[in-house]
Amino acid sequence: MIDDFAKEYLHSDLKEVRQVMLRKLDGLSEYAIRRPLTSTGTNLLGLVKHLAVAEARYFGEVFGRPFPEPVPRWDDLDQRGRDLWATEHETRAEITSRYERACAHSDVTIAALAIDAPGHVPWWPRPDVLLFNVLVHLLTETSRHAGHADILREQLDGTVEVDADAMAKRGQDAAFWQARRAEIERAAGAAAGKSP
Numbered sequence: 256m257i258d259d260f261a262k263e264y265l266h267s268d269l270k271e272v273r274q275v276m277l278r279k280l281d282g283l284s285e286y287a288i289r290r291p292l293t294s295t296g297t298n299l300l301g302l303v304k305h306l307a308v309a310e311a312r313y314f315g316e317v318f319g320r321p322f323p324e325p326v327p328r329w330d331d332l333d334q335r336g337r338d339l340w341a342t343e344h345e346t347r348a349e350i351t352s353r354y355e356r357a358c359a360h361s362d363v364t365i366a367a368l369a370i371d372a373p374g375h376v377p378w379w380p381r382p383d384v385l386l387f388n389v390l391v392h393l394l395t396e397t398s399r400h401a402g403h404a405d406i407l408r409e410q411l412d413g414t415v416e417v418d419a420d421a422m423a424k425r426g427q428d429a430a431f432w433q434a435r436r437a438e439i440e441r442a443a444g445a446a447a448g449k450s451p
Contacts, residue, residue: 258369258370258371259370261370261387262365262369262370262386262387262390265387265390265391265394266362266365266390268394269390269393269394269397270358270362272394272397272398272401273306273354273358273397275401275404276302276303276306276354276397276400276401276404277303277351277354277355279299279302279401279404279405279407279408280299280300280303280347280351282412282414283299283408283411283412285347287299287411287412288300288347289301289340289341290411291340292407292410292411296339296340297339297403297407298339298340298341298407299404299407299408299411300340300341300347300350301338301339301340301341302339302400302403302404302407303350303351303354304338304339304340304341304345304350304353304354305338305339305400306354306357306396306397306400307338307350307353307354307357308326308327308338308357309393309396309397310354310357310358310360310361310393311324311326311357311360311361312326312329313361313376313389313392313393314360314361314364314365314389314393315360315361315364317374317375317376317384317389318364318368318372318374318386318389319374320360320363320364320367322357322360323360324353324356329377329378330377330378361393365386365390368386369386370385370386370387370390371385371386371387372385372386373385374386374388374389376389413429
C-alpha cells in the first residue's frame with residue numbers, strides 16, 4: 256500500500272515540475288531561451304535539453320528499457336556538458352518534443368515497474384538502485400533545474416512561477432517588488448557597513 260502511494264506521489268510531483276520547466280520557455284524569443292545567463296552558460300533551453308537526456312538515461316538504460324532515440328553515452332567525456340545548451344541547428348520544437356517523448360517513455364517505465372524494481376546506474380558510486388532511488392533523484396534533479404529556470408526567467412523578463420491573482424490580492428505588484436528589492440539592498444549594505 257505505502258509503495259503504491261510513494262510511487263504515485265513522487266511520479267505526480269515529477270510530472271508537475273516537468274510542466275514548470277516547459278512553461279519557462281513560453282513567450283520568449285529564440286535568443287532569450289538560448290542566451291547564457293550565468294558565467295557557466297546556463298540557459299533555459301539547455302536545461303530542458305539536459306533533462307531530456309536525464310529522463311531518457313535514468314528511466315531507460317538504468318532499467319534495461321532503452322529510450323528508442325540516440326542518447327549520448329554517459330562515459331563519453333568529449334560530450335560531457337554538451338547537453339546543457341542548444342546549437343543553432345537545434346530548434347526549440349525539437350528539444351521540447353524530445354523532452355516530452357523522453358518523459359512519456361519514463362512514464363511507461365514508472366508505470367510498468369514496482370517501486371522496488373532493481374536498476375543499475377554505472378556512473379554512481381553505489382550503482383545498484385531501485386526505482387524509488389531514481390524517482391527521488393530525477394524529482395530532485397528536475398526541481399533543482401526548475402529553480403535555476405525560475406531565476407533565469409525572472410532575469411529575462413521578470414516573470415515568476417507564482418499565482419498572479421494571489422499576489423495581486425496581497426498587493427504584490429511590480430512597485431511592491433521594487434520596494435522590497437530596495438529594502439533588501441539597504442539591509443545588505445547596512446550589514447556590510449556600507450551606506451546606500
